[in-house]
Amino acid sequence: MTLLSIVLPAYRVQGYLEECLDSILRQPFTDIEVIGVDDCSPDHTGEVLDEYAKRDARVKVLHLEQNVGLGEARNAGLRQATGEYVWFIDSDDWLADGALWSVANRLRTTQPDVLAVDYAKAPWNAAPQPSKLTAALAQDPVPDVFALRDHPHILKIFHVAWNKIFRRQFLIDNEIQFPTGLYEDVPVGHAVLILAERISILPEVCVYYRQRRRGAITGTVGRRHFEVFTQWDRLFAYLDGLGERAAQFRPQVFERMLFQMLLALDNPERVSRGMRREFFGKIVEAYRRYLPREGYPVPEGKLGRWHAAVASGSFRRYQMTHLRDRVRDGLANRGAALFSLAWRTAAQARRQVFRFYYRLQLRRPLDENLAVYSMYWGRGYGCNPAPIYEHARDLAPQVRGVWEITRDRVKEIPKGVDYVVMGTLRHYRLLARAKYFVNNVNFPGWVVKRRGAVHLSTNHGTPIKVMGVDQLKYPVGARSMNMSLLLERCDRWTFSISPNAFTTRVWERAYPCDYESIESGYPRNDWLANATGEEVAAIRAKLGLRPDQRVILYAPTHREYAGGYQQMLNTTQLVTALGPDTVLLVRAHHFYENAGGSVHPQVTDVSDYARVEELYLAADALITDYSSAMFDYAVLDRPIVVYVPDFEIYRATRGLYIDVVAEAPGAVAQTQDELAEAFLSGEAWGEAAAKARQEFRSRYCYLDDGKASERVIRRVFLGEKSPIS
Incomplete structure (x- = not known):
């Protein structure tokens, strides 16, 4: 039996899904299956899942016929799972390096019903921020395996599904299912800890929890956030069914309920100003409905004051308390901001x-x-x-x-x-x-x-x-x-x-x-797709190029790590090696002007040439590196040589989406000698290079059919939505 099934519900995550899948599938621990659940996503999400399934037998894809939401998508994935344990990962998050090894070792040594792992929040605009779990365990440690009755403070663990790995049979035996609607983790996250006889905690960051700037429902204002009250109603109804087994934990669960509801109320990205009074009223109703007879652990500080406002039932008291806290916490920098206005020239x-x-x-x-x-x-x-x-x-x-x-x-x-x-x-x-x-x-x-x-x-x-x-x-x-x-x-x-x-x-x-x-x-590629031989000849003549000359365009990108323009290619040495019938056109990145010059008569600086498309049409071959020029030039189906002498340093300092060495649209050179040899040997025009270029064109250039401008104009200026055949 596979040790671990990873269920990956996916909806409108085409921009994040590859990073998530790569973080799972590239780990050295391989005794896993990944069940991607395409929740009838309207973008390319389902296609990405299918692509990975073709490349890796561990990936299985379930395409739902209609959008059912995160909870039901998880349930659908669980029904397909065969692993001893199941981990529900959100498909816009990603796993830390080595996470699967650490999780597998803990599962095998402790055999828990539930394993909770640490995580780090990953804001869109800052470095990841570790959670407070590890620090909390240092102050109040727990054994490797325990039950909640012995350490009830563990209920404060973030109640979401993705920071826990569940024994699959444990979920089946207890008929654990995720409900529909937003905040679907609430009825599950606390219940499983109460039900589990064997809980283990791995105080190691295993998940990076992405804080998206846009697109996440938890960061979108709307009435759907009122669904949090329904989910807590479901949880308390479930606890009622458990009777005495759950009674001892109701004070801690109640405190967690108020914590989440008040944080939602305080978040303008969830509850708008116009909805706050109504939302507060719902909190008061929940407070009065579920307040334990024996009381509950009231927090100190700001949250404690908010709890007191809820207990009073007065929204005005909450507003005044909230305002005093905001005044106390902020506004101190306003004077500094005014002072920063400088004298203008x-x-x-x-x-x-x-x-x-x-x-x-x-x-x-x-x-x-x-x-x-x-x-x-x-x-x-x-x-x-x-x-x-x-x-x-x-x-x-x-x-x-x-x-x-x-x-x-x-x-x-x-x-x-x-x-x-x-x-x-x-x-x-x-x-x-x-x-x-x-x-x-x-x-x-x-x-x-x-x-x-x-x-x-x-x-x-x-x-x-x-x-x-x-x-x-x-x-x-x-x-x-x-x-x-x-x-x-x-x-x-x-x-x-x-x-x-x-x-x-x-x-x-x-x-x-x-x-x-x-x-x-x-x-811009319409011209390349539609250009005629006569146009090409006219452009070459305009540039002073003879029909019998072999013209190579060198178009490198900017290198931030170098701190300025850095010529990676000895152009004189290259054209000397390639012979007198070769002309090299050098076009520096648009950050620079006249940066590709050479005194050699076979080298022409075209950095300031107005239309790069004319240079593409004039050239018989392209030399480039990490520049998007290769995608445009590939439309012409002419030889491309990727010259990357600094591949490792560039990848480490600037980062790449595409491994241009492994996925190059033609020959690859990492030294100047290799570059010259690619042309002298005919490798640049060879069968292997042509095959690589065709695969590249199929993946990236399939829409460059000469009608891109028309598609854009019809959508933007004419309001049409139907595609152009």
Whole structure:
């Protein structure tokens, strides 16, 4: 019999599920089965589960025909489980390294009915924070195996299901089932501890409990949080059925009930201001219904004062108590915040005047047919916004597009394209009045998203290196980045473009905001998909390239750990090795300008070239590293060589979603000699490289069919939802 069945209910977790599954399946302990329960999820969650099941026989997938909620999904998984023990893991959390070994050893040595493990909260914007369990056990230790009657204080263990492993037959014998509705852990988490004859606690962090910025129901305001009262009613009814066996624990259970209800009341992400009086009244009803005759352990401090307010039944008393606590705990920093206002320079004063003008313009009606376009903070005309602009002139001609541009880049705007210089009064007016905002990065933080406005984030690449909040896990990933401000800007997104299902899942986790993903392919690749031989020849001629020359484009990404531009390739040495008929085009990351120069006549710096798509079309092959350029270039089905001499340091300091060595779309080189040999030997054009490229294209480029711009325009400007065939 398998030792451990891991039941993984999954609903709208496409951005987190892979990390969860990897944390389970890559552990050295293998005597497990994973039962993924797709709770009729409308995103790619079910597909991710199926992909893992194909690769690993330990994974079984159950697709539910309708959404039943977390409790019933767990029950469905339990019915499929065959292990001696069962662990219900939430699919947006993940396991610590070595957790399965530690759990298995404790299960085998103690044979408990219930094993509770420690966990760490993992906020989206900070390092994981250990729970208080280990510290509590140090003050009041328990033996390796015990019953609750001997250590009733253990009822304070977080009552959720995912921090406990259950003997499966114990659950069956006691007919333990998770109820429907929110807070479904309440009737189970306490009951199992009361019923168990053998409890064990492993004071080791085994689970990382993700604190999602967006998307978690526990962090969403709404009336569903009133379901907590129903769940506690169910628990007390169950305890009544147990009679004397449960009577001795009712004071501790009662205290736990008030603890949870009051925390929910105090959380504005659960209970809105307009619902607080009603919610408080429900707490008072529960207090009076279940108050033990012999009393209960009233906490000290702030919680004790809140309990007293509940006992009085006065919401006004609770409000005043709460207000005094807030005054005591906060407001001290307001003076410091005011003091931090600095004397403004003349330029800053001018900007403040313009911002005042902007606020006045915000009072005027939206221009329903005005769209502001931007690329890389006004640094030109291109990337995904450009083809959207171009195709919208035909598909949505009623929408007038204007590009914001820095003064020094005006010359890059094509003839006939309307533009506005950034920082001018007209610029502020357009930003205040426009309905549509299209950008491959974010507009400044001071830009207000008005009611009815539509912000389209086109993004600017398929992620290889970690992005957004995932960068917080790596030493240099979020250096000098204010993640909270970044996500406040991302909160304005109405739509976010994704080139494939993989990216959709990554964006959901990396940018946890409330937007609709448009899985369309990247508009900038439409040109690559539709380009003709005549266009390619014309571009090469424009660049001064002869038809008989072999043209290789080198497009590396930025390396944060280096602290500035670092040339990883000796371009002169490479072209010398490849011979006189090879031309190397060098395009540095957009953070740098004119950083790829060389005095060699066969090397051309194209870092400042306006349209990178023209460079792709001109090149016979691509050399890149961790850049999203490989996904775009793969649309052309031409050779790609991945050159990563710093693979280990980059992966450790910046983090990767894709192992570009193992999953490269072609040949891989980690030294300059290997790079030259890949071309000289013909490996770059070989059968193995072609097969790798085809697999890569099938996974990441399947939507790049030349119609991405149309899909985006029909959804954003025309309001259509049906896909384009």
